Amino acid sequence: MEVIELTKALILCQSVTPKNDGVLDLLEKELSNIGFDCRRYLFSDSNTPDVDNLFAKIGSGAPHICFGGHTDVVPVGDIDAWSFDPFNATEKDGKVYGRGASDMKSAIAAFVCAVKEYIENNELKGTVSLLITNDEEGPAINGTKKVLEEIYKDGEKIDSCIVGEPTCPNKLGEMVKIGRRGSFTAKINITGKQGHVAYPQWTLNPIDSLTQILNSIISLKLDEGTEDFPPSNIEIVKIKSSDGASNVVPQSAEGIFNIRYNVKHSKESLIKIIDTIINEQVKNTDYVSNVDYNNSAEPFLTKKGNFTEIIKTSSDEITGLSAELTTTGGTSDARFFKDYCEVAEFGLIGETAHQIDEHVKLQDIKNLKDIYLLVLYKYFN
Numbered sequence: 496m497e498v499i500e501l502t503k504a505l506i507l508c509q510s511v512t513p514k515n516d517g518v519l520d521l522l523e524k525e526l527s528n529i530g531f532d533c534r535r536y537l538f539s540d541s542n543t544p545d546v547d548n549l550f551a552k553i554g555s556g557a558p559h560i561c562f563g564g565h566t567d568v569v570p571v572g573d574i575d576a577w578s579f580d581p582f583n584a585t586e587k588d589g590k591v592y593g594r595g596a597s598d599m600k601s602a603i604a605a606f607v608c609a610v611k612e613y614i615e616n617n618e619l620k621g622t623v624s625l626l627i628t629n630d631e632e633g634p635a636i637n638g639t640k641k642v643l644e645e646i647y648k649d650g651e652k653i654d655s656c657i658v659g660e661p662t663c664p665n666k667l668g669e670m671v672k673i674g675r676r677g678s679f680t681a682k683i684n685i686t687g688k689q690g691h692v693a694y695p696q697w698t699l700n701p702i703d704s705l706t707q708i709l710n711s712i713i714s715l716k717l718d719e720g721t722e723d724f725p726p727s728n729i730e731i732v733k734i735k736s737s738d739g740a741s742n743v744v745p746q747s748a749e750g751i752f753n754i755r756y757n758v759k760h761s762k763e764s765l766i767k768i769i770d771t772i773i774n775e776q777v778k779n780t781d782y783v784s785n786v787d788y789n790n791s792a793e794p795f796l797t798k799k800g801n802f803t804e805i806i807k808t809s810s811d812e813i814t815g816l817s818a819e820l821t822t823t824g825g826t827s828d829a830r831f832f833k834d835y836c837e838v839a840e841f842g843l844i845g846e847t848a849h850q851i852d853e854h855v856k857l858q859d860i861k862n863l864k865d866i867y868l869l870v871l872y873k874y875f876n
């Protein structure tokens with residue numbers, strides 16, 4: 496299949512996490528036809544759905560470039576708000592509409608077609624692989640992380656990875672992501688003493704203590720940022736108290752906040768800062784505090800060098816723009832690859848990702864295929 500045809504075929508599969516709806520079979524068939532050796536990995540874990548994954552490779556030895564991606568998509572949301580059936584891959588005015596068009600089935604099609612074109616015209620001196628999970632938009636427990644563990648047990652070694660997530664804000668070729676911030680969530684629970692609001696002397700209001708703690712936390716200036724990263728940022732995302740009425744001081748209160756942090760911090764340093772603030776607030780009081788921490792991603796940065804330059808110059812040559820090397824945005828499976836190899840992210844425009852009427856321009860898909868092809872030429876020369 497050529498790149499637009501393959502994109503559409505992938506969109507037709509209703510692969511909402513963790514359902515794969517034949518999408519990996521389709522991809523495996525396409526890759527096998529080109530000569531890839533395909534392996535499937537089905538993983539299970541308690542409390543999460545089973546997930547199917549695909550690792551496909553062609554060639555042997557170093558250098559080994561891997562393309563990381565996901566075939567799963569987020570739910571369509573309000574289906575009546577869509578202009579077209581989200582799983583019909585409708586083409587209109589030079590664009591293709593559908594769930595996963597931007598994030599990130601088109602990029603997978605672009606990469607597959609780039610490799611096909613490359614090996615038709617060149618002798619491959621190294622290895623090209625694709626690591627495709629169907630669990631990126633979900634818990635990400637039975638996906639990329641476990642596939643990497645398994646293939647490394649089998650003796651694979653990846654040197655470089657390009658993750659095809661949508662990285663460009665408005666135009667293809669604007670941004671290459673060379674790192675990502677970490678993501679750290681804390682849930683603070685403060686217990687006081689419930690009672691009548693008219694008799695505060697017999698109560699202990701947990702909201703008073705919680706809001707003081709949260710105020711101290713959002714007033715923190717964690718750092719000034721680095722050459723490659725913006726300053727670390729804290730956002731409170733939820734505040735609630737135990738059920739009651741307007742004349743009842745609640746028994747407990749809970750606040751949740753998330754920190755997107757750069758390489759100046761670690762999970763440990765953040766826990767230390769937060770613990771100190773909480774302890775300062777509750778010591779010598781009858782409040783009881785309880786905190787849950789969840790560090791879902793650590794920050795990473797791929798050093799600017801040969802690999803990042805290959806991606807940037809390939810993009811610049813095709814698009815005529817000058818791609819910026821950045822670390823902005825959310826997390827992706829690059830956070831798992833970073834423990835094994837150098838990794839950068841480059842893909843389509845992310846503006847309509849996860850939205851109603853998600854779409855991409857057909858020309859952008861073709862250009863992305865040409866950029867990936869150029870990356871392969873530069874990488875193996």
Ligand SMILES: [Zn+2]
Nearest residue numbers: 598599631660
């Ligand atoms: Zn994605």
